[in-house]
Amino acid sequence: MTRIQDEPAFVVHHYDWSESSLILETFTRHYGRVTLVAKGAKKPSSNFRPVLLPLQPLSITYTGDAEVRTLKNAEWVGGHIMPMGEGLLSGYYLNELLLRLLARDDPHATVFDLYRQVVQVLASGHDGTINPALRTFELLLLRDIGFLPELNAQTLTLTPLQPDVLYVLVPEGGLRAHNAQDRTGLMGSVWLQLHDSLNADSAFTATLRLCAELPSDQRNALQGQLRGLLHYHCGVTTLRTRQMMIDLQSL
Missing domain, CATH: 2.40.50.140 (Nucleic acid-binding proteins)
Structure with a gap:
């Protein structure tokens, strides 16, 4: 045995x-x-x-x-205390993503190390770090399991992104130029910065710093772009932990 x-x-x-x-x-x-x-x-x-x-x-x-x-x-083995409040709910969100997106008995050592780092951030108790940490986890998780396209070019045409043009992230379609039917998008300059941070020697630190420095409107737009991609690959319209957060905020 x-x-x-x-x-x-x-x-x-x-x-x-x-x-x-x-x-x-x-x-x-x-x-x-x-x-x-x-x-x-x-x-x-x-x-x-x-x-x-x-x-x-x-x-x-x-x-x-x-x-x-x-x-x-x-x-x-120690290392940090249990996350509390919003950090705890965010940790449950990470767990739901792992359960929905990773198959059993399929090793992902890079994702494990990423998860451990993000949980440490959540346990630190600094509210301002939670949103950047979640976006960093989503980006690096999607890249590791092959669901995130290269962020420096339009996926179908391989045309390089223009810094001053809006682009959207579409499930199964990758990055493409924004059109009138799209609710949100991100400037090419932001996608290019994300591409560089994800390919840096310390991708976690570089991406976390970039997400923390983004203006709130751009961070919210990034969250919306990643949410659509995650929901598609998870096969749901709303994740359970996200609905729980919405219900708690309504109280």
Whole structure:
């Protein structure tokens, strides 16, 4: 029976299995999304109970070759506290994207490292960093799984972008010039800056800094462009966590 030991991981979702156990959806660095059963995790005396929390970096050991493996050990490795408030809801949003966009047992080490960095930003408690961190995660995630086109040219014609022209990001169509039917768009200069930041040596830092420096109207326009692409590939009109945020804001 295969045994994976001391694997970096996060719990991205869990649900009840029997009266005392949990089924976990975990995101591991070397093995991607892995489904585990944590036997006895709901018991008050279980060592798993205080450890299996979302948005917390773990080191796990599990065994098995079936679709659902068995969790043998889990330890909190520290590094940051649990995000709170808007940061916590944003973390759940990241988890929903992972569940919808990544297949099980498909390694994405780069996305794992990105996720860990963004969760650290969310845990810092600075509200001004949440929006840039989410846009950075969306961009780099979409690029890693092959859903983001090159942002320095129109996708169908490969015509270089003009800095002073509006362009829109279309699912299955890539970047194209803005027309009268489009609600929003971004200037070519912004798409070109994003292209450069995504291809920088430290893509996370460069893209996070750029998204933080964008004026609010351009940041909102970028959010709308990425939302359409994400909803298309997730197969939904509204993500559950986004609807939850909308409902809470309405209260």
